[in-house]
Amino acid sequence: MLEDKQPALTPLEKLGEFGLIKHLTKNFPLENPSSVLGVGDDAAVVDFAEEKTVISTDLLAEGVHFNLGYVPLKHLGYKAVIINLSDLAAMNATPTQILVSMALSNRFPVEAVEGIYTGISLACKKYAVDLVGGDTTSSQSGLILSITAIGKAREEDLVRRSGARENDLLVVTGDLGAAYMGLRILEREHALYLTNPKIQPEMEGYDYILERQLKPEARKDIKKKLKDLGVHPTSMIDISDGLSSEILHLSDNSRIGFRLYEEKIPMDELTLLTAEEFCLNPTLAALSGGEDYELLFTIPPKDYDKIKNHPDFTVIGHAVSKSMGNKMIARGCHEEINLTAQGWDAFLRRWPGT
Amino acid sequence: MLEDKQPALTPLEKLGEFGLIKHLTKNFPLENPSSVLGVGDDAAVVDFAEEKTVISTDLLAEGVHFNLGYVPLKHLGYKAVIINLSDLAAMNATPTQILVSMALSNRFPVEAVEGIYTGISLACKKYAVDLVGGDTTSSQSGLILSITAIGKAREEDLVRRSGARENDLLVVTGDLGAAYMGLRILEREHALYLTNPKIQPEMEGYDYILERQLKPEARKDIKKKLKDLGVHPTSMIDISDGLSSEILHLSDNSRIGFRLYEEKIPMDELTLLTAEEFCLNPTLAALSGGEDYELLFTIPPKDYDKIKNHPDFTVIGHAVSKSMGNKMIARGCHEEINLTAQGWDAFLRRWPGT
Numbered sequence: 028m029l030e031d032k033q034p035a036l037t038p039l040e041k042l043g044e045f046g047l048i049k050h051l052t053k054n055f056p057l058e059n060p061s062s063v064l065g066v067g068d069d070a071a072v073v074d075f076a077e078e079k080t081v082i083s084t085d086l087l088a089e090g091v092h093f094n095l096g097y098v099p100l101k102h103l104g105y106k107a108v109i110i111n112l113s114d115l116a117a118m119n120a121t122p123t124q125i126l127v128s129m130a131l132s133n134r135f136p137v138e139a140v141e142g143i144y145t146g147i148s149l150a151c152k153k154y155a156v157d158l159v160g161g162d163t164t165s166s167q168s169g170l171i172l173s174i175t176a177i178g179k180a181r182e183e184d185l186v187r188r189s190g191a192r193e194n195d196l197l198v199v200t201g202d203l204g205a206a207y208m209g210l211r212i213l214e215r216e217h218a219l220y221l222t223n224p225k226i227q228p229e230m231e232g233y234d235y236i237l238e239r240q241l242k243p244e245a246r247k248d249i250k251k252k253l254k255d256l257g258v259h260p261t262s263m264i265d266i267s268d269g270l271s272s273e274i275l276h277l278s279d280n281s282r283i284g285f286r287l288y289e290e291k292i293p294m295d296e297l298t299l300l301t302a303e304e305f306c307l308n309p310t311l312a313a314l315s316g317g318e319d320y321e322l323l324f325t326i327p328p329k330d331y332d333k334i335k336n337h338p339d340f341t342v343i344g345h346a347v348s349k350s351m352g353n354k355m356i357a358r359g360c361h362e363e364i365n366l367t368a369q370g371w372d373a374f375l376r377r378w379p380g381t
Numbered sequence: 382m383l384e385d386k387q388p389a390l391t392p393l394e395k396l397g398e399f400g401l402i403k404h405l406t407k408n409f410p411l412e413n414p415s416s417v418l419g420v421g422d423d424a425a426v427v428d429f430a431e432e433k434t435v436i437s438t439d440l441l442a443e444g445v446h447f448n449l450g451y452v453p454l455k456h457l458g459y460k461a462v463i464i465n466l467s468d469l470a471a472m473n474a475t476p477t478q479i480l481v482s483m484a485l486s487n488r489f490p491v492e493a494v495e496g497i498y499t500g501i502s503l504a505c506k507k508y509a510v511d512l513v514g515g516d517t518t519s520s521q522s523g524l525i526l527s528i529t530a531i532g533k534a535r536e537e538d539l540v541r542r543s544g545a546r547e548n549d550l551l552v553v554t555g556d557l558g559a560a561y562m563g564l565r566i567l568e569r570e571h572a573l574y575l576t577n578p579k580i581q582p583e584m585e586g587y588d589y590i591l592e593r594q595l596k597p598e599a600r601k602d603i604k605k606k607l608k609d610l611g612v613h614p615t616s617m618i619d620i621s622d623g624l625s626s627e628i629l630h631l632s633d634n635s636r637i638g639f640r641l642y643e644e645k646i647p648m649d650e651l652t653l654l655t656a657e658e659f660c661l662n663p664t665l666a667a668l669s670g671g672e673d674y675e676l677l678f679t680i681p682p683k684d685y686d687k688i689k690n691h692p693d694f695t696v697i698g699h700a701v702s703k704s705m706g707n708k709m710i711a712r713g714c715h716e717e718i719n720l721t722a723q724g725w726d727a728f729l730r731r732w733p734g735t
Contacts, residue, residue: 045722063433067634068542069471069618070437070532079417080434083424084514084529086482090521117423128440128527160438162527167444171520173482173527175438178424188422264423280421368399 036136039165047137048163051144055151055158059123061179062157071159073124078179083114089169097217100139102241103172104146110267111176112154112245113320117265118187119250120180124159125151128173130166143172154247184250184259186324191262191281195325197344198260198334200246202293203270204309207316208301209233209240235297243320249339256333260324271314272368273323274344274353281325284351287344287366289358314355314366390490393519401491402517405498409505409512413477415533416511425513427478432533437468443523451571454493456595457526458500464621465530466508466599467674471619472541473604474534478513479505482527484520497526508601538604538613540678545616545635549679551698552614552688554600556647557624558663561670562655563587563594589651597674603693610687614678625668626722627677628698628707635679638705641698641720643712668709668720 052066064072087107115122216228262281264273274285292313302309334340353366406420418426469476570582616635618627628639646667656663688694707720
């Protein structure tokens, strides 16, 4: 798919590093008043006046975080931005700028890089974020995308991982496990394609979970929704590695334990059906699948009435003393199961349970 | 050198991603008042009150920007930080924080990564910069280092690339070409080593140029020196790709031309001697070698008296109208030679003239 067979493809050498950067960034206007200086100088300049600067960075490596065999470049660019914006949402900050660094081997023509930037541009527009800098260079092999996202927040709005207290309620946005089941579909169809390139992939009917995997969204909307409800979370994190791993992070940073109720974990109907198709316990997809980019947070018990019945929020557990540890109360039997960090570990390069 | 032969080496899997990050960052205290929140949450938080936030990012790829055959990991970590701090110095900003992202294949044991972090830590201490975040993950092959540096500057102190005016003087700090000649020595000795590993490398007497290549420094000191002299540059850039390429950037951004006087280019005696040893025109090393991390800036002619005879500054040319183009006045014959972007282009992966 990426080989230089089509007549119109342009090798990277033709533009050179500075030419490529100019070419790729010409359609990225600065929209935020806080963007003082963007691409084209030694550094970007941003100005948040009385608000604090919030910064997050994530690096995606080909073959580790994505497989270009079934991830379109446009989606890769979009998702790479989303992953970083999600980190800012998890601080209750408002994203405003990104810097994009990229290393790519010369197997990629200019058009491939343009595809990535098309996705980056779509995400920038949708989330009102400005591209203000970055670095583009070659690599010996493969593609590396390193994005830094910048946002702003007033001190009183910031939510750290460390503020949860005993008896706080554990709340999650949206539904979980869908992105992982979407990945399983993509992997299955890609494996079939490799055995016989003439087979048409069977993607029909899986739209929701495929979109959750290929085109996730960051919960930038939650900051305003919580503010409107008068709720200020005591701690918050985004779900990138899986519910289990994120609960353990909140536990670790806040020095408390958690009780999670399996039957409360919100999951979409299609996630459940697809898990059944793969003979997989859907709870595992939620606990360890990751890439949901939903927000997990804690609120004081007194705020329960403010969020109950809200379509975006589900109470899935509560905080207990640290000595009681982190456990999931299983559906039906009410057995207590220890929560372990089974989230996807980039060093093990494997999905748990597979 | 990096193979896992010594008994004490620890594979990366043993610590896992979160364990490795905790292990590597435990000795990085937050020293700057502006560092509100560091490693260990979804994002870092910085606060510069009335000053602006200045941000730069650079990505280094093994085999493209460095060769671990002759670059010690500690030096690589140090230099990767310096490159970013140099970009902030070029904005006349004060560096305060960095974020470090790294992708590395499992051929690297934990001890190798510790070596990189030792260098990062040394640079942080020397430049009073806090490590506040980052990402660590695996790669399919090789090592990628992506660093984002954050600094602060008052609006009135910031220097962009775009403010040079006709008749402004072109000034450079320190001396040029040494880092490139250091690289040539390293490459020569490494090539000899590859033909016969028993040969001891001949590094004696080359200390200055080797240090300029392996352990460069960022000119963080220049901001204060210029302030003390009462000089505010009209434009500024750091010399990472070579004098020629940087002059063209200032020309492009400020919409003017330049005249550079070859005989004025400051070069160290050892740089000149080593160039002679390699039968190389030393001016080429200054014009196209790069990696000097000195600052190139313009000042109004009226400020000449303030900087003349200062040991850190050399006037090497002046700005002319855009239509007159960018030319170097050759030593002796006074021939006018067109300046072209012969800086090291990461896509061409070659040094000009080699």
